Amino acid sequence: MNILLVELCGNRPEFNEPLGLGCLSSALTRDKRLVITDMSFHWNLEHGPYPPSDKIREAHIIGVSIQIRAFPNFRELYEHIRKINSKALIVVGNVVPTFGYEQILQEFPEVVCVRSEGELAICELAFIHQSRQIAPNALHQVAGIAFQNGDSAQVNPIKLSNLKEYSHPDRPFLSFIREKGGIARIEGSRGCHWGRCEFCSVAERFGFSNWRQFEVAHIVEELRILSSNGIRSPYFTDEDFFGRNYERAISLAHAIIAAKKLGEIHADMNFFISSLAADIKDDRGYEAVRHLRAAGLREVFVGIESGVKDQLKRFQKKATADTNTLALERLSAIGLQVDIGYIMFDPFTKFEDLSIHIDYLRKLTLDGCHSRVIKGLRIQPGLPPVNEDA
Numbered sequence: 001m002n003i004l005l006v007e008l009c010g011n012r013p014e015f016n017e018p019l020g021l022g023c024l025s026s027a028l029t030r031d032k033r034l035v036i037t038d039m040s041f042h043w044n045l046e047h048g049p050y051p052p053s054d055k056i057r058e059a060h061i062i063g064v065s066i067q068i069r070a071f072p073n074f075r076e077l078y079e080h081i082r083k084i085n086s087k088a089l090i091v092v093g094n095v096v097p098t099f100g101y102e103q104i105l106q107e108f109p110e111v112v113c114v115r116s117e118g119e120l121a122i123c124e125l126a127f128i129h130q131s132r133q134i135a136p137n138a139l140h141q142v143a144g145i146a147f148q149n150g151d152s153a154q155v156n157p158i159k160l161s162n163l164k165e166y167s168h169p170d171r172p173f174l175s176f177i178r179e180k181g182g183i184a185r186i187e188g189s190r191g192c193h194w195g196r197c198e199f200c201s202v203a204e205r206f207g208f209s210n211w212r213q214f215e216v217a218h219i220v221e222e223l224r225i226l227s228s229n230g231i232r233s234p235y236f237t238d239e240d241f242f243g244r245n246y247e248r249a250i251s252l253a254h255a256i257i258a259a260k261k262l263g264e265i266h267a268d269m270n271f272f273i274s275s276l277a278a279d280i281k282d283d284r285g286y287e288a289v290r291h292l293r294a295a296g297l298r299e300v301f302v303g304i305e306s307g308v309k310d311q312l313k314r315f316q317k318k319a320t321a322d323t324n325t326l327a328l329e330r331l332s333a334i335g336l337q338v339d340i341g342y343i344m345f346d347p348f349t350k351f352e353d354l355s356i357h358i359d360y361l362r363k364l365t366l367d368g369c370h371s372r373v374i375k376g377l378r379i380q381p382g383l384p385p386v387n388e389d390a
């Protein structure tokens, strides 16, 4: 079976390593039921809009990752694929199919959409395709997919995988990322222990309050692989790096320090994580941050979102403005770079809130970071005011 995996991002060039396809190919090639003769990768940012025609022609399954803003590119790619290969099973995944599967199926009823993580689903789809059973009754059994079944979309419940069973992702785009000085990615966990923030999609993707970890040894090995490929500053993709498990974070810090001493990880290796402010306010969390700092932690992203009490409550953040202030102060105090998420406007923002925002941002000396506090609104597929290019 020939599999072609395509990463589609929007037309804004951002050299961020797309890790998802490497996770899929790693799962596919390790699935003993499958006979895979060719696995190819294509990323529109690296290779241009269309994969080589021979790869399209010979593919049995074409998996396309549709990132935010890439749906117009998918439309063009689909037309192009079908001119060359009318038979390949087209499977789509990532953020747009996870949330916008209804619109996708309306326009492309023969496509299979994978919601949330894709490893289990792509392996099942490849297996039933290999067994030539690709029919609605076989698709009923595949967790986490949405497909057109007669006149309506059938949406199968999501099943999450056991991360401990996963091997390391393939990294087909890593050398391009290194060449461009882009950002390499690493996973330490999936999901968020809190999962309640009103604007956040994490619970839909990974289940409510569900945080799963990769083992410390797995993460250290990933860092070793990245280090040996010349990467010095990877970003953890984790939305909730700690998952409230501070002892694990301290063990990870010790393991990284030990691997650096042995020369297995380059001494200059540093990294970026995202954390809840509440974790840094917690003394045990702050202790873990200090250990990670010694292991090379360089920057921490904290989604503080607002300095307005009512808004933080409305967003259901696990933080007050004081929690956020303390977290940012604590991070700066130990020399860490800080990045923030901020949502100044929501439909209930009052005019008088704006001066509270401005005072808060000035107090934290974040008022110079315009790109952090003011961004274009990007409406997701499935929301009422959506337009087709969202």
Ligand code: B12
Pocket: 009, 010, 014, 016, 017, 018, 019, 020, 021, 023, 024, 062, 063, 064, 065, 066, 067, 068, 069, 091, 092, 093, 094, 095, 099, 114, 116, 117, 118, 119, 121, 122, 185, 187, 200, 201, 202, 236, 237, 238, 239, 375, 378, 380
């Ligand atoms: C890296 C990243 C970026 C990078 C680039 C994206 C990339 N290269 O993938 C950058 C910095 C550019 C970015 C930008 C933005 N991002 Co971003 N980003 C991430 C982040 C932190 C990591 C992605 C990642 O590597 N994950 C790990 C890999 C293994 O998972 P994955 O990519 O999701 O792949 C899995 C599945 O999606 C699926 N899958 C993926 N592709 C395919 C293909 C097929 C065929 C199949 C079957 C399955 C499948 O299987 C994979 C393995 O399980 C995620 C958070 C997260 N933890 O996922 C947010 C996230 C995806 N981003 C998000 C947002 C909101 C944005 C922005 C809109 C932020 C902003 N306001 O500017 C912009 C949009 C950019 C744009 N295009 O306009 C949100 C999406 C919200 C949503 N609706 O789901 C997320 C989930 C963060 C969050 N919790 O809010 N982002």
Ligand code: SF4
Pocket: 192, 193, 194, 195, 196, 197, 200, 201, 202, 239, 240, 276, 303
């Ligand atoms: S803490 Fe972050 S990842 Fe968790 S629910 Fe809130 S915004 Fe989402």
